[in-house]
Amino acid sequence: MNVVEIENITKTFGRVTAVNDLSLNVPRGSIYGFIGPNGSGKTTTLRMIMNIIYPDSGRIRIFGEEMRGSSADRIGYLPEERGLYKKMKVRDLLRFFGELKSGRNVDRQVDSWLKRLDLGDWAGKKVETLSKGMGQKVQFISTVVAEPELIILDEPFTGLDPVNVEAIKNAVLDLRANGATVIFSTHDMNVAEKMCDFIFMIFKGKKVLDGTLVSIQDKYGSDTLRVRSQGGISALQDLRGVDKITDFGGLQELRITPEANPQKIIAEVMTRTMVYSFELAKPTLYDIFLRIAGPDAKEESYA
């Protein structure tokens, strides 16, 4: 069953079409990653799911129903830009948000989350005394403390150090294990690749990718050849069947054309220089992202 069903929604702001005829289904219990460059429509889409703004046309169904006031109580929402009452004490603030959503006492959840994210000592302090990272964790707790069934996180990892990224990531995975459905947007392709069951990419308001990582990669095939060699980038120039070379210094990534034979290309490289290692791989999400939205991206229509 799908927790979120979006049918052909369009949203314009003045002359700008932020979201263009978008459809999407988010299955229950999945982690759905939203990726896309800045200004591509991610936040607008998430806000429409939250019913904070309304689509000009199309339909959104949450838990099988068109959004009404009450369904918002079953959704936890972490907006991209954090907002906390600065003068409130951390525990009071979390209690306020939790009770606002759930209508019941959430003291137990508040304490357990504070402990889990290492904020126990800060419970009685005012929000304005927290560091940015701690504030972010408090905001995360405020999103999940009411035990929502659907959790929407807009850029949950920006501004966090690796330790805290790990902590939030594990928390998200646990929430999912307990039955929650998670949608999050991110710029970190690594995180998206590792965490998400499904990946959705939006570009200029349109859906350009939607599916599991494997299905997305399959669409592109094994078209990436990673090579470590003595000659480096200079030994790889003007190879037939190679579309593009990305130089990472010690490693080069060659994108080969669909009709080319990777064996032949490797053989050719070996005649030019000493090859330490090579690997034929599917493109990474990062690479796919750049192919669609990067500066060299070709204008094409994505199905």
Added chain:
Amino acid sequence: MRKILKLLKREYLAAVKTKGFIIMLVLMPVVMGGSGIAMYLLRGQVDTRDKTVAVLDRSGFLTETILKAAEERNKQAVTDKGTGKKVQPAYVFEIMAPETTDPQGQKLGLSNRVRDGSLHAFLEIGPDVLHPKPGEDDPTFLISYYAKNAAVDPIRNWLNNVINNELRKKRLVESGIDESRTGEILFWIQVNPLGLVSVDQATGEIQEARRTSEAEAVLVPIILFFLMFMMVMMGAMPLLQSTFEEKLQRIAEVLLGAMTPFEFMAGKVLGGLCVALTGASVYVAGAAYLMNRLGLARFIPFDVIPWFFVFLFLEIIMIGSLLAALGSACNDPKDAQNLTFPAMFPVFIPMFLLMPILQEPTSAFATWLSLFPPFTPMIMLLRKASPSGIPAWQPWAGLAGVLIFTLFSVWLGGRIFRVGILMQGGPPKLSRIIRWAFRG
């Protein structure tokens, strides 16, 4: 409703549980009643140093009168009979022979003595004061008082009475009236200000009219009026700023993930309302208690207080919704500042019109103004509290108007708020705000 109450509670506690609120509660009446209270408190703080006034009596017969009157006054008023403490300055008169050859030089000399502090003032009495020629501007029958602050000097008033009484008496005697009758002839009878005679509801007896004092005629309406003004400043005014700040700090978006914009606005406005009602209750209860203790209970306007609370309730909701809506439309602290003043028109305009309405509460101007919904709460209250009273239907008609207008402004505010709270960039132009209100 649950969410509105939840937010209301947060807003209320956030406002009330601060030191600022307590300080404001104490400071507001001080600032508002400012000079009045200061004067009341400082009324005993007069300069009790003796005041020496030089007298140049060209008439030749008033010196005696002044000295005698001063002696009597100094005996009566200078020391407190009970405590023996000096509470007023003694008036000391230094009689000088008027210079005839160089009168200006003499006056300059005396002025310099006033300047250096050895003299408080000097008085010059013209030679013909007993027989003035009314309508003519002749220096021979003028009396002049020279001092640093002559216009508001209490000694000048005192001299006014003493000298004129004596002059009138002398004129009467001159025209052949027996001196013993002059007291009666000059007796001044004050016109008493009285309220209306009424029937006691309980006993059916006709009650004597109450003597109305200035306090009742002016103070009660003014105090209630200012109290409402203060409560609007305390409860509604901060809504513009706080809505804007919550928008700026993105708290708005977090809350909108949990509640509708209307619930959000309602929670904030009702929170402000509770703050105002708290403040008003403290003041009203405090004032009633104090007046009771001071034996002034008859001045407590029990018939007006319920109206005060009803109008305050609606005023805060009416203005608060619009202020919150305007706050939601702002993107810049400057916008918020610029909008504050026009947003407060419904309370500032009655403020400017306070005096004319107080003097003529039943004039057509005051009546129509008080029936114009944005002004009704403050002006109707002012008129209702005035001792002359107003027809019984008027507060009710005003109430109906305010009720309708309040519903309209909540609706309008809600529409603007819904769009404005998420709208980033661009100043809050009136045309944009109107478009949000009517087209979404």
